[in-house]
Each structure stands twice: as structure tokens, then as C-alpha cells.
Amino acid sequence: MSSQQDYYDILGVSRDADPDTLKNAYRRLAKKLHPDVNTDESSEAQFKDLNEAYGVLSDAEKRAAYDRYGHEGLKGMGANDFSSGFPFDDIFDQFFGGNRHGSRRQPRRGSDLRYDLTISFDQAVHGATQEIEITRPEICSRCDGTRAEPDTSISKCVQCAGSGEIQEVRQTFLGSMVNVTICPNCRGSGEKISSPCTQCNGIGQHNATKTLSVSIPAGVDNETQIRLSGEGGPGQLGQHNGDLYVALTVEQHKFFQRRNNDIILELEINISEAALGTTVMIPTIDDKQELRIPSGTQPGDILRLRGLGVPNVRNGKRGDQIVVTTVAIPKQTTSEQQRLLSELGNTFQHRAQPKEQTGEKGFFEQVRQILGM
Numbered sequence: 001m002s003s004q005q006d007y008y009d010i011l012g013v014s015r016d017a018d019p020d021t022l023k024n025a026y027r028r029l030a031k032k033l034h035p036d037v038n039t040d041e042s043s044e045a046q047f048k049d050l051n052e053a054y055g056v057l058s059d060a061e062k063r064a065a066y067d068r069y070g071h072e073g074l075k076g077m078g079a080n081d082f083s084s085g086f087p088f089d090d091i092f093d094q095f096f097g098g099n100r101h102g103s104r105r106q107p108r109r110g111s112d113l114r115y116d117l118t119i120s121f122d123q124a125v126h127g128a129t130q131e132i133e134i135t136r137p138e139i140c141s142r143c144d145g146t147r148a149e150p151d152t153s154i155s156k157c158v159q160c161a162g163s164g165e166i167q168e169v170r171q172t173f174l175g176s177m178v179n180v181t182i183c184p185n186c187r188g189s190g191e192k193i194s195s196p197c198t199q200c201n202g203i204g205q206h207n208a209t210k211t212l213s214v215s216i217p218a219g220v221d222n223e224t225q226i227r228l229s230g231e232g233g234p235g236q237l238g239q240h241n242g243d244l245y246v247a248l249t250v251e252q253h254k255f256f257q258r259r260n261n262d263i264i265l266e267l268e269i270n271i272s273e274a275a276l277g278t279t280v281m282i283p284t285i286d287d288k289q290e291l292r293i294p295s296g297t298q299p300g301d302i303l304r305l306r307g308l309g310v311p312n313v314r315n316g317k318r319g320d321q322i323v324v325t326t327v328a329i330p331k332q333t334t335s336e337q338q339r340l341l342s343e344l345g346n347t348f349q350h351r352a353q354p355k356e357q358t359g360e361k362g363f364f365e366q367v368r369q370i371l372g373m
Contacts, residue, residue, distance in 0.1 A: 004071055007053035015067070019058065026054040110242035111233035117246050119216060121253035125263075125285050125310050127218035132246070134212065137205040139234045143197035147204040152195040157186035164190040205234060214246050219261070219313035224248045255283055261310040261319030266326060267303075269293060274327045284308045284321055291323065301325045 008015050011025045033047040056062045056074065065073035115134055123130070139145040148154050156162035160183035168179040182188040196202025214226060225245045232242025250258075257264045263285055269278075277295030281288045284305065291303065302324055309319025333341065 005049065007057055007066065010049055010053040011057065017057075022054065022057055026050065026058075108235065109239045110235040112242040113232040113244045115244060115246045116249065117214065118249045118251060119220075120251050121256060121258075122285065123216060124220050124248070124250040125218065127220075128216045130214045130216060132212050132214055133209060134231075134244070135207050135209045136231075136244075137233050138208045138210075140197055140200035140204055140206050142199035143204065145204045145234070147189070147191075147197055147200070147202045148193045149195040149197055155192045155194065157183060157190050157192045159183055159185040160190060162190040164188040212244070216248070217313055218316070219311040220248055220250075221258070222248065222250050224313075256285065258310060259322075261312055261317075263309045263319070263321045265321060265323050267291075267323050268326050268328045269297065270328050270330075274298070274325070282323065285310075293325070297325050297327075299325065299327045 008017070011017075011022060011029065013021055013025050017025070029050050030047070033043050033050055056066055062074060113134070113136055115132060117130065117132060119128065119130065140147075143150065146154065157164070160166055164183055164186060165180050165188070166183050168181070170177050170179060183190070186192060193202055197204070200206045212228060212231060214228070216226065220226075225247050228244040228246065230241045231244035235241050255265055265282065267280075267282060269280075273280075273293055274297045275295065277297065278293050280291055280293060282291045283289075286308065289305065289308070291305070293303075302322060305321040305323065307318045308321040311318045330337070
């Protein structure tokens with residue numbers, strides 16, 4: 001506020017003025033002080049003070065604080081935030097039905113489009129270049145977007161006088177309000193086409209199929225979106241085209257699951273391999289890798305291969321491959337296997353017995369946590 005002038009004095013009302021009196025006073029003074037009407041250099045500052053005063057006195061809570069404590073009582077209540085009150089740029093239109101900026105019809109940027117692309121797990125990890133074929137609207141090549149046959153005239157729309165808008169004035173407590181709609185005769189273009197283009201039927205656009213190359217960075221995941229700038233819908237009247245967003249879906253892998261940048265492989269080994277240990281070849285996202293299984297490996301043990309996971313899409317740093325072991329118990333055995341297992345079992349001191357709870361996570365809880373279940 002340019003001064004500490006009393007808000008009631010600014011509006012020219014008494015301290016017991018009711019809301020209708022405040023509104024009428026505000027409307028009367030706003031019409032008088034608006035800078036687009038009043039050319040006096042002080043009008044803009046006075047108009048801001050007027051809006052600030054009305055913003056406080058029309059709010060019951062702020063008015064009560066102001067009546068009791070004055071300007072000091074409004075600190076922290078947003079009373080001096082002019083931008084939160086009445087829109088300075090639009091109030092001329094609201095009160096007077098005018099248009100400070102000329103026609104509201106502005107050329108628009110083209111619309112953004114979406115394309116859904118399914119890629120393999122391997123492509124998501126390593127990156128790839130994929131060609132896609134899209135059908136999208138493009139500027140008509142025959143009329144170059146003018147919507148008219150070449151070498152024919154385009155006249156101004158008589159219904160909207162070339163503005164592309166129809167304005168309807170109505171009266172409100174704030175004065176004349178203007179309702180603006182798109183002209184139905186020219187559909188907002190402001191032009192009347194006597195000979196519509198025969199290729200696009202006077203639309204100015206037509207659908208066309210185009211092949212695009214999409215560069216997929218290493219490390220992408222489901223719902224990653226790749227933006228192709230300028231490959232969306234066409235802009236109007238020379239404005240920029242929109243963008244094309246390629247939304248990725250990653251196919252499920254035969255062996256691997258992904259958790260952030262780690263790759264999880266569930267490895268099933270038999271009783272002998274678990275007890276005695278062994279060396280096996282396992283798949284990784286790069287190639288096959290030798291893995292040492294320690295003797296005495298238990299179901300749910302975790303073996304980690306550093307740096308064999310998914311690269312971070314921003315910095316390229318790779319996660320790990322996590323191998324979770326499970327022990328396969330045969331459902332059917334030969335008589336010889338049964339004999340050998342029986343003899344082996346008799347050599348163990350351990351017999352079936354309840355397991356005491358230690359508070360540590362059990363096997364299934366560990367596996368669920370690792371696999372994100």
C-alpha cells in the first residue's frame with residue numbers, strides 16, 4: 001500500500017458499512033480510477049490502494065482484525081498482497097466490456113501426442129534404437145494450412161468481423177461483464193473460406209503416417225517417457241509443433257526380475273550342490289557367468305555379483321545381480337536314491353524338531369523383501 005490511509009476513507013464509506021455498500025463503492029471507484037480509463041499518473045497507485053482496501057474490508061476475518069488493531073493487525077494475513085486479490089490485467093474487461101489486448105484469438109502451439117512402445121528387458125537394460133510408425137495430423141500440403149484452395153480468396157468473417165469471437169455483454173453487480181465464445185461461423189479463425197481446400201476439406205490439416213527413430217537410453221523402466229521435440233501435432237498460424245511422448249512398457253524376462261537398478265535371479269540347486277558346494281554357469285544380462293556355490297548353502301542365501309545390474313539412466317552406474325538360492329527337493333526318487341538318502345540321513349545328528357523364534361527375519365520374509373513382494 002502506498003500509504004497508511006484508512007481503508008474506509010479510501011472507499012468513502014462509514015465504519016459500519018454493510019457488504020453491499022462496500023461493493024457499490026468499490027465498483028464506482030474502480031470505474032473511475034482504472035488506469036485504462038484515468039490517464040492521471042497517480043491513478044494506478046490509487047487503484048491498487050482501492051483493491052487492497054476492498055480486499056480487506058470484504059473479508060470478515062481481516063476486517064475484524066483491522067477494526068480492532070488497524071494495519072498492525074493485518075500482518076501475516078496477506079492483506080498487502082495485491083496479486084492475491086483482483087486481477088489487474090482483466091478488471092478493465094470485467095467492468096467495461098473492452099479488450100486491452102485486441103482480439104483474444106491467439107495462434108496455439110501444437111498438441112502433445114503419446115505413443116505406447118513395448119520393448120524387451122534386454123533393450124531396457126542396454127538401450128536401443130527403435131523405429132516407430134505413427135499417424136498424426138499434419139499441415140495440409142495443398143493449402144499450406146490456409147484451408148482454402150490455392151489461388152482463391154479468403155475474406156473476413158462477417159459474423160465476428162474477423163476477430164474469431166462472439167462477445168455477449170451482461171450486467172452484474174460489478175457492472176458490464178463480457179462473455180466471449182468462439183465464432184460458430186468461422187470456428188475461431190476470423191476468416192470465411194469461399195472455396196475450401198479439396199485435399200483437407202477446409203480443415204487445414206490431414207492425417208499422415210511417418211516413421212520416426214527413437215533412441216532408448218540404457219536403464220529405462222516401465223512408464224519411462226521419451227520426448228521427441230516437435231513431433232507432435234502441428235501448431236496454428238506458424239506456432240511450434242507439439243511434442244511426441246513415447247511411453248515405454250518393458251516385457252517380462254524369462255529369468256530376471258528387476259528391483260530399482262538390481263537384477264534378481266532365483267537359482268535352484270539340488271541337495272548335493274547345496275551341501276557340498278559347486279561351481280555353476282548362470283545367465284546374466286551380459287552373458288553367462290561362472291558362480292561359486294559355497295558348501296552348506298541354505299535356501300534363501302544371497303550371492304551378489306557386483307556391477308552386473310541395470311545402469312542408472314542418469315549417470316550410467318550399474319547395480320548388482322542378486323542370486324537367491326532355493327534348494328530343490330525331489331518329489332520322486334528311485335529305490336537306489338531312497339537307500340542312499342536313508343543311509344545319509346542316519347549319519348546326521350539333526351532330527352525334525354520345532355525351530356525356536358529368534359526375532360530375525362525368516363527365509364520367506366527375506367525372499368519377499370528381496371523380490372519386492
